[in-house]
Amino acid sequence: MKITFEMDNLQDLIEKSVSENIEEAVKSQVEDTIKEQVAKLGGDIISEVVTKNFNEFVNDYITNTKITVRKEDFWGDADVNEYTVEEYIKKCLKERLDNEKFKTKDKHGHINEISFSEYIKNNYTSYMDDEIKKKMDKYFDDIRKQINKTMKETFDNTTKNMLSNTVLNILTQNNTYRQIESNIKSIATKQD
Incomplete structure (x- = not known):
């Protein structure tokens, strides 16, 4: 048995076959991507429209039924x-x-009738107390910090002024300072 191959157009056949396979693969991938995007966008739009219509239906039911x-x-x-x-x-x-009375269930499932003010007192008093305490603590902490800052600034300024005056008094007692002061006065009073 003898097999003979003609290789004249082999390159063209390979190129054509590969080109068709690549084209089909790209086409399939693009179609899949488009389907995914359409499904995603469609789902979002459908969900939004359903939610809007449901809200309108419920509102219409509540106001008109x-x-x-x-x-x-x-x-x-x-x-x-x-x-x-x-x-x-x-x-x-x-x-x-x-x-001023309504029914509530406690943690054991028992139904109790209580007043509105009792309900607020039972459920929100501790919350309100905690909030007020936090705000008062912050307020007093801010005041304490401001007092400490003011005291430090006052102490620093007073100390600086006292030291400046003391140093100036010591300098004025010094002979060198009096001599410099005398020279400055003589320069200032000299007339040509």
Whole structure:
């Protein structure tokens, strides 16, 4: 058996084959990258639109949806009122604040009815005390630092002035200083 190869166009065939493979690989990579970017941007846009629409839906529901509230009195007579969700929430909140009592759960799951002022006192008094203490501590620390700074500056200035006066007095007692002073006076009073 004998095999014969013609090598005349081998280089052209290799170049063409490699070129087609590279072109296909680049095309596939570009398509994958584009798909990723479109999916990412599309997901972000879809998420934003859904969130916006959901918020609008909830706001519309709260402000426009009517609910019927039936309240029976002791005699079994029913008082039926129609409110929007927003109106009902405001009504309940107003009643709670006017009544100054509302229900809370403690850490054991028991429901307690307490006044608004008790709730604030129980939950925020220690926080407020801590904040006030921090601010007062900082205020007094700032005052202490300012007093120390002022005292040091006053001491330094007084000491410097005292030393200057003392040194000047010592110098004026010295014969050399009096001689220099006398010479300066004679130069100043000399007239040509």
